[in-house]
Amino acid sequence: MHSLTEFNLRTIRESDLETLTKIADDLSISEMLTDNFPFPYTESDARSFYELVHDSNNPLWFVITDATDAMIGDICVRPKKGSNYSHVGVLGYWLSKSARRHGVMCGAIERVVEIAFTTYGYLRVEADVFEHNHASMKVLEKAGFQHEGILLKGAQKNGVLRDLHLFARVSVLRP
Numbered sequence: 001m002h003s004l005t006e007f008n009l010r011t012i013r014e015s016d017l018e019t020l021t022k023i024a025d026d027l028s029i030s031e032m033l034t035d036n037f038p039f040p041y042t043e044s045d046a047r048s049f050y051e052l053v054h055d056s057n058n059p060l061w062f063v064i065t066d067a068t069d070a071m072i073g074d075i076c077v078r079p080k081k082g083s084n085y086s087h088v089g090v091l092g093y094w095l096s097k098s099a100r101r102h103g104v105m106c107g108a109i110e111r112v113v114e115i116a117f118t119t120y121g122y123l124r125v126e127a128d129v130f131e132h133n134h135a136s137m138k139v140l141e142k143a144g145f146q147h148e149g150i151l152l153k154g155a156q157k158n159g160v161l162r163d164l165h166l167f168a169r170v171s172v173l174r175p
């Protein structure tokens with residue numbers, strides 16, 4: 001790893017939208033996420049995202065900021081949909097290109113999962129990763145996630161069927 005960069009997690013503010021529009025307009029992010037994350041990424045997309053985060057009332061939806069409090073990424077644990085999954089969180093994240101390879105996302109994932117387990121009662125946090133996203137798989141492994149399996153043809157991206165790699169971390173707080 002290169003030198004560890006200082007980062008913080010906080011809720012999104014309206015004043016982040018200009019930076020968000022700039023850093024999110026990046027194919028290297030959108031090609032690794034679901035189609036909910038558009039490319040090109042416009043001011044109106046940033047505004048919709050801001051409203052989505054607000055309306056979600058999810059205390060585990062954070063922007064990642066640098067030492068100057070500027071937004072450099074996003075991370076979220078959401079409750080998995082369905083009545084049998086209230087203890088399961090689904091992790092999603094992305095980081096601006098210029099902030100990568102300094103240990104930020106690994107640190108952010110560790111911090112958010114810790115809060116999810118200790119403060120919000122989650123017992124399992126899972127993430128699924130497109131087969132072509134080797135960087136994300138490495139980050140998850142480094143953050144203590146286990147590779148649980150491969151969902152063959154688990155998703156489509158840009159019209160191409162993709163396998164999904166399923167990763168999870170399970171809380172030790174309750175068996």
Ligand SMILES: CC(C)(COP(=O)(O)OP(=O)(O)OC[C@H]1O[C@@H](n2cnc3c(N)ncnc32)[C@H](O)[C@@H]1OP(=O)(O)O)[C@@H](O)C(=O)NCCC(=O)NCCS
Binds near residue numbers: 001100101129136142
């Ligand atoms: C994946 C992503 C979040 C990684 O963030 P990051 O802050 O650069 O990751 P870290 O610096 O914490 O990396 C931790 C480890 O992961 C691995 N890693 C990270 N990026 C890598 C890359 N591009 N290639 C190979 N290994 C990589 C390394 O092992 C690294 O440890 P090291 O630096 O000691 O070798 C970032 O590249 C990103 O936002 N990509 C686009 C969006 C995305 O893929 N989101 C996840 C969807 S599932």
